[in-house]
Amino acid sequence: MIHTINVEHLSKEFKTPQKKEGIWGSLSSLFQKQYTIYKAVDDVSFSIEKGELVGMLGSNGAGKTTTLKILSGLLHPTKGTATVLGHTPWERHNDFRRRFSIVMGQRNQLWWDLPAMDSYLLNKEIYRIPTNRYKELVKKLSERLEIDSKLSIQLRRLSLGERMKCELIGALLHEPEVVYLDEPTIGLDVVAQHSLREFVKEYNKEHDSTIILTSHYMEDIVSLCKRVIILDKGKIFYDGNLEKLSSSVGNDKIVTLHFKEEISSEMEASLSPQFEKISSTTLKARISKQEAPNIVSSVLQSYPIDDINLEEVPIEEVIREIFQKK
Ligand SMILES: Nc1ncnc2c1ncn2[C@@H]1O[C@H](COP(=O)(O)OP(=O)(O)OP(=O)(O)O)[C@@H](O)[C@H]1O
Ligand SMILES: [Mg+2]
Known part of the structure; x- marks a missing residue:
């Protein structure tokens, strides 16, 4: 059986130049560079089936974003293999790019100075979304997220929660089969968090899409994910059923x-x-x-x-x- 996402022995090391103290240190580093190697992802293996909504947990710096970046083809791994929808992500095939999406709560992907609607039009051209389907989706997704009245306002004038809703729509217009949501609810108030959560739940069901979600909010994970993968210092600490993990979780x-x-x-x-x-x-x-x-x-x-x-x-x-x- 072919898994939608399959990761085997994936590792990512970051090499950063070490700077010695003082002016002599700076000068000597010019001639003799020393590096520290940091393992952000360390021999990680897992597979995810079509339609699964998996929570990825771990403290700051555990390697969640790095893993998602590798699975999006934004970073090359140092070791290991991964396939997503049959593609190696970092080969960046056009067919793969049309079939996945990544949303990062910490970073905007839409144009800051444009209204969301204009950015969407750009996506429509890039992904060659048929006009009727495009209109239908913008209407449906924006009404569902109750953001339809804000699509013509410059993105930077919107609130954090409104912006996040716009980002999410932008990422879903080409109907990706695989979606990575990296802290989509970060900084949002309880109401906005709830509405985003409900939306993700419905979207996953309706489209049978495969989703990896990272969040520091327990409520997100408990209400959305049956399965969680916990990373600790780049390694998999737990992969399995959330309920089995601990009965006190979220209680x-x-x-x-x-x-x-x-x-x-x-x-x-x-x-x-x-x-x-x-x-x-x-x-x-x-x-x-x-x-x-x-x-x-x-x-x-x-x-x-x-x-x-x-x-x-x-x-x-x-x-x-x-x-x-x-
Ligand atoms: N480009 C880079 N160069 C050097 N080190 C990096 C780079 N990107 C990430 N790291 C390091 O790799 C580790 C994992 O980072 P990552 O962003 O994947 O963590 P995370 O699990 O997403 O954390 P958070 O919950 O804070 O978002 C961190 O220690 C980080 O400092
Ligand atoms: Mg992160």
């Missing part, structure tokens, strides 16, 4: 309570012991989603509270716990 919330007055020791003692004082007026705790409503409402009834914050447990923390358990 906790971080609750922060901001009190109107200074927290007395009696107040602190009367609260659930999970709470930890982080300032004279602030307490923080990690509690399960099921417990959170009860605990929060009982505090609200008993004390003058200025503000309550409910957050997801950062993905780094969850991964760290998993690493520790193993």
